[in-house]
Amino acid sequence: MERRTFLRGAVIGTSAAAFGGTLMRGAAYAAPAQPGPSPYGALGAADANGIQLPAGFTSRVIARSGQRVGSTSYVWHNAPDGGACFADGTGWIYVSNSEISPGGGASAVKFSSTGAITGAYRILADTRQNCAGGRTPWNTWLSCEEVSLGAVYETDPYGAKAAVRRDAMGKFKHEAAAADPVRKVVYLTEDESDGCLYRFVPTTWGDLSTGTLQVLKAGTGTSGSFTWANVPDPDGSPTATRNQVSGAKRFNGGEGCHYANDTVWFTTKGDNRVWRLDVANNTYALAYDDSLVSGTAPLTGVDNVTGSSSGDLYVAEDGGNMEICVITPGDVVAPFLRITGQSGSEICGPAFSPDGRRLYFSSQRGTTGSSSGGITYEVTGPFRS
Template sequence: MERRTFLRGAAIGGSAIAFGGTLTHGAAYAAPAQNGPSPYGPLGSPDSNGIRLPSGFTSRVVARSNQQVPGTSHTWHRAPDGGACFANGSGWIYVSNSEINPGGGASALRFNSSGNVTGAYPILSGTRQNCAGGATPWNTWLSCEEVDRGYVYETDPFGVNSAVRRDAMGRFKHEAAAADPVRQVVYMTEDVGNGCFYRFIPGTWGNLASGTLQVLVAGSGTSGSYTWATVPNPSGSGTATRDQVSGAKRFNGGEGCHWAGDHVWFTTKGDNRVWRLNLTSSTYELTYDDNLVVGGNAPLTGVDNITGSSSGDLYVAEDGGNMEICLITPDEIVAPFLRIDGQSSSEICGPAFSPNGSRLYFSSQRGTSGSSSGGITYEVTGPFRS
């Protein structure tokens, strides 16, 4: 999001088919993840792009805001934010939102099997502050408006079909979405200090034109059981969606969301936490809390976008902090994976893996300039574990 507008503690506390196996072992309500050594080793010196990476990894710039994508006629959008990758024959596509209001939208980069950019084009325009979103199993990108009574737009990463507004998914300050093909629902976060966590149940899986919006209901603690309750008026007209259901659990600034198997993870920026729902037992707990790191040397602050890899690792991007993407491993170890130097007025957005897991894409929303016109979109390659 464009620079945080509230401090932690100021409010009430609280990729297509995703990879499986992440952080699912251990007893219920285990201690949140702790600082430890990265499976990739320490970060090296900054490379030519100002990125510190483990040994064996390299970075390159694939697009810059307000500049034509090399080899194409498309000018890359300002303030690049949430993103995802989609298979495209022997190549792939990376989509990225634009967190500009008004005039947000989303664009796409097309890559061939060698990783060369072969095309770039818009897939959504004329919307407001498109922050994060999520991929669907039927290969569309859900682009979410992070404004009061914002909408979800279903877009075509391949640039063929026009975007469609999905009113039934509710009008609130949307952040991220994660599709669960097992339960045939879409989970969504809400980016306000007393926001909620939602799920949308389509009338027909694969068609988001109609369905039921529900909100998570639970106690005030950091672990326990939960249920779902239907939001009576998803339009939020008169009464905000988060205030329509008694007992709806409040979260301090919902951000990224990631589904894998029987779990869904989401982040809350206001208190630097990563939450996990066990979808089988209908329980929730903390995966990470910077206040619970032993010794007080929290490696992950500014908790924001989140994605997962085939190894079961979670990758959590920072808005501020040390401008890092940090790992949370299945062994519940937290460690930096990369750090961007010289961009302290920016944030890291849109982490997403190529379909074969060999390349990680992400953006620095404001780059070295600290302005939305200075955004930079990167690719990192190297020996990612599988």
């Protein structure tokens, strides 16, 4: 079943996220975000691509499943999912997973400095249901399999090196990944109703071939302190990784994951929550919970997450009303965009271009409701910096 993402697409280059404010600074037990006016204003009428955007923003279609990308000969994959952007000289690259099984894998689209499409190609093939993943500081894409005993594959967005399976990062129903260059670890979410949050500690930073897989331990509450414990058998067989450590904290359907400024943000779709880990002080709390908002919750079906240089967090919906919502440093949550006429789909893979002026994302099943109907978009406009 194709659904949900990750992605956590990390912002890079001049767009490196630098969160501030109460929520983004990771105050130990700050109240979850509440609905309020968007910093970009109200959404306008749907454009020619069926997307409602604030004033000053425009959209374009980058790729469609089963069709050639731009003027290239490369045919875009089905069920586009998690994604990220990478600097490429004066241009950039957007990488996207394919959440189908068998087949899966990931593809890349190259852009010039003006945003023109200059190439497209496959970077990973013959894997299973590649949902989300994460970008590394050494410019590789971690593509994660969302299947039982799924693996993490380290891929080359530039298409020069072959993908490598990273077994040391554990075998479980992987979702998203987020690299922390300060503590030199990679955080990993698990898409199970009783899943866990992990971190992988490489033996050598920059080399994911060996290291230690750890799981977060904490109480049953929505805030408090946490510790990390080694997972004895990362292979997850015969005992699943999430069941090997007593006291491992359970999360209801781990999805997107994003790191910035000593904080890990990750989402859980089963309870429509955005969690915040203060990894400098080893505390956790809720950044958003749809059951705790005043009035109608603007964000439901929480899924992929990414951040911008302004400190805004962008959360994509799987379900809800097909929105990407923004959570501001002032603890306000509001719709940023809405895709119309695609209620049988989900939004995947939000990621900013290196200069922070363009946001990429996909509708996994588009207007058809089928994996062959995926559409990948770009939104350009006056994003806050």
